[in-house]
Amino acid sequence: MSETLSAPAAAKLGVRIHGTTQLIGVIGWPVGHSLSPSMHNAALEHLGLDWCYVPLPVRPEHLPEAVAGLRALGFRGINATVPHKLALLDLMDELTPAARAIGAVNTVMVQPDGLLGHNTDADGFIRDLRDGGYDPARRRALVLGAGGSARAVVYALASVGAEVTIVNRTAEKAERLAADMAAGTGGRVQANSFSRDALAELVAAAQLVVNTTPVGMWPLIDESPWPEEVPFPGQALVYDLIYNPRLTRLLRWAKQCGARARDGLGMLVQQGAASLELWTGRTPPVAVMRAAGEAALARP
Numbered sequence: 190m191s192e193t194l195s196a197p198a199a200a201k202l203g204v205r206i207h208g209t210t211q212l213i214g215v216i217g218w219p220v221g222h223s224l225s226p227s228m229h230n231a232a233l234e235h236l237g238l239d240w241c242y243v244p245l246p247v248r249p250e251h252l253p254e255a256v257a258g259l260r261a262l263g264f265r266g267i268n269a270t271v272p273h274k275l276a277l278l279d280l281m282d283e284l285t286p287a288a289r290a291i292g293a294v295n296t297v298m299v300q301p302d303g304l305l306g307h308n309t310d311a312d313g314f315i316r317d318l319r320d321g322g323y324d325p326a327r328r329r330a331l332v333l334g335a336g337g338s339a340r341a342v343v344y345a346l347a348s349v350g351a352e353v354t355i356v357n358r359t360a361e362k363a364e365r366l367a368a369d370m371a372a373g374t375g376g377r378v379q380a381n382s383f384s385r386d387a388l389a390e391l392v393a394a395a396q397l398v399v400n401t402t403p404v405g406m407w408p409l410i411d412e413s414p415w416p417e418e419v420p421f422p423g424q425a426l427v428y429d430l431i432y433n434p435r436l437t438r439l440l441r442w443a444k445q446c447g448a449r450a451r452d453g454l455g456m457l458v459q460q461g462a463a464s465l466e467l468w469t470g471r472t473p474p475v476a477v478m479r480a481a482g483e484a485a486l487a488r489p
């Protein structure tokens with residue numbers, strides 16, 4: 190049986206790779222769940238570019254070989270997702286100041302003279318806040334978690350002049366992150382305890398609460414990182430980096446308290462849009478990317 194697709198069948202499947210097609214993609218392990226191929230390919234098609242964005246499942250032990258091969262294979266750039274963002278730092282020829290300060294790379298540009306590591310997560314977070322009509326400058330922010338995404342969020346908030354308090358299950362990680370980011374941005378960043386009493390006191394003064402932990406993510410959707418005896422103040426915006434599900438238990442509680450709630454899909458879309466702009470130099474069609482991300486999320 191022939192494995193060749195007829196032209197109409199290929200078009201129906203959305204296959205549009207030719208000898209001239211420029212390649213970009215995402216490396217992760219696993220990577221099958223990623224919404225990025227749907228978002229980026231919709232954007233590339235909308236822009237009429239002969240480019241294609243491919244998922245690249247790369248085992249952690251193969252990361253150096255995979256990265257070393259990007260230029261030889263003609264890739265223009267890649268995104269990185271879990272678990273590669275930290276390990277990529279040491280594999281770049283050059284880093285942007287943001288990637289260096291955050292300590293993670295989520296976007297690689299393959300340039301003639303080497304690989305340039307960016308971090309668009311921080312930018313994506315701020316762009317999405319502003320998209321939602323929220324200016325974080327000079328606001329008091331409470332960040333839950335001190336992992337990889339917290340590094341980008343805290344860097345972003347401190348860089349635009351927010352006053353940030355980090356609380357984390359492992360207190361030492363919150364303290365280390367606060368010290369790193371205070372030094373890296375010159376901003377006001379501190380750590381506090383994750384106890385119920387401390388949270389009650391901190392949240393009363395907070396204008397923005399950001400969950401960067403995976404607690405409440407599918408399939409454990411009945412969990413929340415927040416003690417529900419502690420209400421959110423009505424003036425707060427509660428932002429959950431999780432986007433699957435869109436309405437987490439944390440965001441349901443925020444709404445019940447009369448606070449504003451925002452999920453993480455906008456950040457995902459905006460960090461992708463920032464990457465696409467870096468690679469192609471074109472203004473990314475953010476609404477197209479969002480619609481494609483929403484459609485991919487809705488697929489079983």
Ligand code: NAP
Nearest residue numbers: 334335336337338339358359362401402403430453456457
């Ligand atoms: P990570 O590096 O593994 O960090 C996870 C953090 O959550 C750590 O601080 C960890 O605390 C804390 N944590 C984990 N389980 C917990 C629990 N049961 N109770 C309390 N704290 C807990 O993960 P990450 O890469 O930052 O990702 C975190 C979440 O952000 C994921 O859901 C991811 O999908 C989402 N994310 C979204 C976007 C977006 O664009 N919307 C971007 C990046 C990430 P310890 O330090 O004590 O272990």
